[in-house]
Amino acid sequence: MTPKGTKLTDGRHQMPDAIELLRRDHEEVKAMLSELEKGPVAADGADENQVMLRKRMTEQLIIEESKHEAVEEEYFWPAVREHVADGNRLADHAIDQEQRAKRVLDRLDKLEASDPQFETLLGEFIAAGREHISFEETQVWPALLAVLSGEQLRELGGKLEAAKQVAPTRPHPNVPPSPGILKATGPAAAVADRIRDTVTGRDAP
Template identity: 45%
Template structure:
């Protein structure tokens, strides 16, 4: 599977969630609107997506492009900001003002980050690598997503080697907690490429 196709489907799923969450109800109305479930889906999807990008995609960008370090550093900085906002959502409750501020800030930041990737990084990356490399990277992303963390972990340094080692322990703990709490049922499906 082509890496950019896989990531594009992931982005499409997240953009759909962002569309629903943009301007979501606050106060008492948010507690009965299903907002908490939708945000849980977003946290899971985004946590997995960013983890696999940091493990595989950004190192590939660094290797393939002369300005890969600059592009990857900017993207990872955006992702870290997003993780901190997702953690704020986890740490607060639906209906609280801080929750809704963090949610709206995340919606805006995620849209900016997705646009940056798709418009600035992907065209350069696609021009620099072979179809075979895209396919191999796509397979790595697809396999990694199945076992990726389901929480943001903003304090974990976004270093590929750490994410592939310590991150795997963290991901295992996330998956066990998800199973024990019933959160696993809210895990959004992986993109299906035909």
Template identity: 40%
Template sequence: MGHGGNVIAELTTDHREVEELFDKVQALPPGDERRREIVDEFTIELVRHSVAEEEYLYPAVREHVPGGGPLADKEISDHATVERLLKELEGMEATDSRFDPLVDKVVSEVREHIADEEQNLFPALAKACSPEALDDLGDKIRAAKKLAPTRPHPSAPDTPPANKLLAPGAGLVDRARDFVTGRGRS
């Protein structure tokens, strides 16, 4: 991830990439070991994406969009639900009887969240912000994704300033663990 363009273009492209991974995992038969690798891939992408949104997108929604506070709160709540599901999936073998229902639940929750963001939040933000502000947010989102964690941390703070302080450190540890284990290199 890291495509260029304003925040809406950046995050929409992320959404399409995650949906492609969902299609790949759902095309494989239950119990197929390749499902585990794809789940690791979409977990990495979802966590990085969510952390960046929580650091920059949702504070901008609160600041610029009329009634943006409750809208941002709902999106952060959606993230927390998905992060708990991803944490449950972490380390679980594809042959575990709980694996496939959890994958289906993640896919369903994320698809609903994507639709909500693209139909409601993004248009409201585009209306409330200048093109320059949207471009600046896109740059901040890309920078945040580079340093973000790659594993779910459901107990970590999800609002500034604490999330901006802790996420880079957790990201460094996660990337070191990923390097050692080979996770995400498929």
């Protein structure tokens, strides 16, 4: 789901603030994690359709995660580094979590849900993903909210929202998580990802 800004009385759209936008993504990802956690899994006798659906749901999770983390790395972490007193430490820790998650998701993306490794990797991601979300929500967001004005948050929200439209839909764990490199390579990677999505029938919005 793409968050849309609120319509103002004069017809213009007001950008959602950055935290509001990221929170919607987090809620979506958390719902997917809970759904995946419910199973059924191949080892417990899930039928062919259920296994296929599990693979599709995991692809959707990977698409959402890839776009979300890409725009955070392009715009959100630079803002945290710039404005929050302890911003470098917070950003370094979070980006380290994101890079690890990308490596797990990259391996997961290449496996069928019937592969014995699939559930191991998915379980690893579910735990790590929740830990990462919780770190951002409890350690980072309050610190940023304390120093940015409503206008600055909306400006950042606008950048995140625009970047998400051209964000990669795959994890790309070998691309360094530097904002400059991501901004330069992200749109090209996104185009390549979306062509692959079309060819393989992967359902990226």
